[in-house]
Amino acid sequence: MSAAAPLRVFLVDDEQPARERMKEVLGDLATELPNVVVGEAANGREGLALLSREPVDVALVDIHMPQMDGIEFARHLTTLENPPAVVFVTAHDQHAIEAFEVNAIDYLLKPVRAQRLGAALAKARSSGAIRRETLDRAAAAAGQGPRRFLSVSERGRIHLVPVAEIVYLKAELKYVTVRTPQREYLLEESLASLEQEFAAHFVRVHRSCLVARRRVRGFERGVEEDGEGAGWAVVLDGVAEKLPVSRRQWPVVKALAGALAERG
Amino acid sequence: MPILSQTSVPDALPDFRNLGVVARILVIVNLAALLGAAIRAPTLGLLSDAFIEIAFVVEPVLVASLCLLWAASPWLTKFPYWIGLAVIAVGIMWLTAGAQWVRPSVMTEGLGILRGASFALLLTAFLAGYFHLRNRAFSPALAEARLQALQARIRPHFLFNTLNAVLSLIRKDPRRAEHALEDLADLYRMVMADAKNLTTLAQEIDLARQYLNLEQLRLGDRLAVEWKIDEAPRDALVPPLFLQPLVENAVYHGIEPGAERGTIEVAIRRDRDRVHVKLTNPYQPEYQHRQGNRIALANIRERLQLHFDVEAELATGQTGANYEIRMALPYRKAPPQSVPGERVAA
Numbered sequence: 001m002s003a004a005a006p007l008r009v010f011l012v013d014d015e016q017p018a019r020e021r022m023k024e025v026l027g028d029l030a031t032e033l034p035n036v037v038v039g040e041a042a043n044g045r046e047g048l049a050l051l052s053r054e055p056v057d058v059a060l061v062d063i064h065m066p067q068m069d070g071i072e073f074a075r076h077l078t079t080l081e082n083p084p085a086v087v088f089v090t091a092h093d094q095h096a097i098e099a100f101e102v103n104a105i106d107y108l109l110k111p112v113r114a115q116r117l118g119a120a121l122a123k124a125r126s127s128g129a130i131r132r133e134t135l136d137r138a139a140a141a142a143g144q145g146p147r148r149f150l151s152v153s154e155r156g157r158i159h160l161v162p163v164a165e166i167v168y169l170k171a172e173l174k175y176v177t178v179r180t181p182q183r184e185y186l187l188e189e190s191l192a193s194l195e196q197e198f199a200a201h202f203v204r205v206h207r208s209c210l211v212a213r214r215r216v217r218g219f220e221r222g223v224e225e226d227g228e229g230a231g232w233a234v235v236l237d238g239v240a241e242k243l244p245v246s247r248r249q250w251p252v253v254k255a256l257a258g259a260l261a262e263r264g
Numbered sequence: 265m266p267i268l269s270q271t272s273v274p275d276a277l278p279d280f281r282n283l284g285v286v287a288r289i290l291v292i293v294n295l296a297a298l299l300g301a302a303i304r305a306p307t308l309g310l311l312s313d314a315f316i317e318i319a320f321v322v323e324p325v326l327v328a329s330l331c332l333l334w335a336a337s338p339w340l341t342k343f344p345y346w347i348g349l350a351v352i353a354v355g356i357m358w359l360t361a362g363a364q365w366v367r368p369s370v371m372t373e374g375l376g377i378l379r380g381a382s383f384a385l386l387l388t389a390f391l392a393g394y395f396h397l398r399n400r401a402f403s404p405a406l407a408e409a410r411l412q413a414l415q416a417r418i419r420p421h422f423l424f425n426t427l428n429a430v431l432s433l434i435r436k437d438p439r440r441a442e443h444a445l446e447d448l449a450d451l452y453r454m455v456m457a458d459a460k461n462l463t464t465l466a467q468e469i470d471l472a473r474q475y476l477n478l479e480q481l482r483l484g485d486r487l488a489v490e491w492k493i494d495e496a497p498r499d500a501l502v503p504p505l506f507l508q509p510l511v512e513n514a515v516y517h518g519i520e521p522g523a524e525r526g527t528i529e530v531a532i533r534r535d536r537d538r539v540h541v542k543l544t545n546p547y548q549p550e551y552q553h554r555q556g557n558r559i560a561l562a563n564i565r566e567r568l569q570l571h572f573d574v575e576a577e578l579a580t581g582q583t584g585a586n587y588e589i590r591m592a593l594p595y596r597k598a599p600p601q602s603v604p605g606e607r608v609a610a
Contacts, residue, residue, distance in 0.1 A: 015429065017428070018432065020432045024432065024435065
């Protein structure tokens with residue numbers, strides 16, 4: 001990159017002094033590696049809201065942050081069409097560091113040395129964004145629970161859908177439809193991986209459908225739309241539609257219905 | 265850990281003013297009396313008669329001994345272990361013999377003065393042996409608990425983040441950076457000090473305060489601290505590092521996971537012979553999976569128990585939007601010269 005196009009850097013850290021320090025070190029590096037800080041955020045959520053406004057080459061991301069931690073932030077970033085490269089920065093987080101080592105993700109340790117930061121920035125710029133699968137694996141290896149949001153890219157912006165608000169997830173041809181009481185979103189993820197990640201939240205009622213356990217209100221007889229139907233449909237809180245339960249999933253779902261009845 | 269077990273706690277007389285110790289002596293002596301009664305009684309029906317007969321002799325001596333031990337406890341600890349033990353044994357033999365002499369009519373047959381004193385000696389020796397073994401059994405635990413306390417205390421996370429925050433100050437506010445490093449040095453000096461003996465509440469409060477100053481440096485407005493310690497007995501003896509780890513937990517679990525301002529409240533007061541400590545921090549239900557809380561709590565609970573036996577309490581609970589830790593310990597005064605003013609001169 002020529003001197004005319006400095007590296008555009010975005011900072012995400014919940015500690016203001018840490019961001020200040022990073023800016024100082026970036027400033028020290030400026031003659032060697034021209035750069036400009038185009039924005040900063042105090043946590044992952046704020047970062048996602050600000051980031052889509054202007055193009056960014058590299059995001060320097062802290063791991064421990066309130067509201068949304070660094071790894072989840074990076075996972076949502078990958079929904080963007082041209083996601084920035086991410087370099088994680090942490091003071092001491094053994095689990096995350098091991099996960100990064102295993103998945104060959106670059107990271108920096110606080111306090112950060114200018115030399116080390118320069119090398120990481122140069123490397124990140126050349127290797128580009130971290131692939132989503134890599135981040136998913138790292139998140140699992142770091143012992144992180146499921147994401148708290150699903151991210152949907154809309155006109156170059158990232159829209160976050162809180163997992164707690166989702167009523168059901170339905171696989172379509174290429175996408176998964178995410179249904180909340182308010183509206184629908186299209187998600188580019190596989191239903192199988194979502195089922196695995198959010199096993200505690202959702203139950204499979206049909207080959208192509210997961211419903212939120214907390215939203216199950218009851219079951220009704222009568223639907224028989226395809227060959228797999230068990231003749232039962234699940235009634236959900238928040239949406240009017242009733243979703244068919246497959247014969248294969250009926251025993252599992254029935255057990256849930258039993259638990260529902262016991263709960264009162 | 266062979267190195268640690270070598271540094272075991274030296275032999276010492278039990279603390280005769282501790283409720284747990286007194287209770288143990290009462291139970292063991294009465295069990296011995298019951299055993300004696302069981303041997304003497306010809307039938308089971310006569311067991312209670314036999315016990316009452318023995319109790320008539322034993323209890324006054326027992327109660328008198330415990331009262332004397334309670335009174336003499338500070339004086340006795342000045343002697344080496346074996347001399348202290350000998351003084352107690354001789355004292356109790358005299359007491360038993362004296363009781364026989366005052367009321368010889370009770371023991372018309374059977375126990376004479378000599379036999380009574382021998383029994384008392386035997387029982388004293390047994391009790392001494394019991395407390396000795398108990399001390400031995402717990403001293404590796406105490407050493408290990410100290411080690412755990414050192415390892416678990418002050419998360420590396422805190423050290424590196426604080427160093428990073430200090431680095432950010434050096435160019436803009438060198439003076440603040442200096443103070444911060446001084447606080448950090450004091451904090452680590454106290455953490456690394458030999459934590460074998462009890463320390464004063466004043467020192468523990470200073471330690472927690474320095475720790476919170478450093479946290480404030482990096483968390484800024486997100487951390488608010490309220491101290492309610494006007495009625496705190498600064499000279500109370502407490503286990504070292506009993507407050508700071510809990511304050512650290514409060515920051516780690518209650519402040520760091522939240523984006524908004526949160527308040528940690530430390531309230532310490534004395535109520536007659538008890539010291540009450542209450543620590544409150546915001547409860548962050550979504551972050552309960554963060555590890556470490558239970559380990560620190562278990563460690564402190566264990567150390568309180570080792571130092572104060574049954575007289576210390578620790579309870580935790582959630583009240584509304586807050587998480588609360590309550591502790592109560594016996595108020596023991598430290599010798600006056602060891603109580604610092606506002607700050608300890610190193």
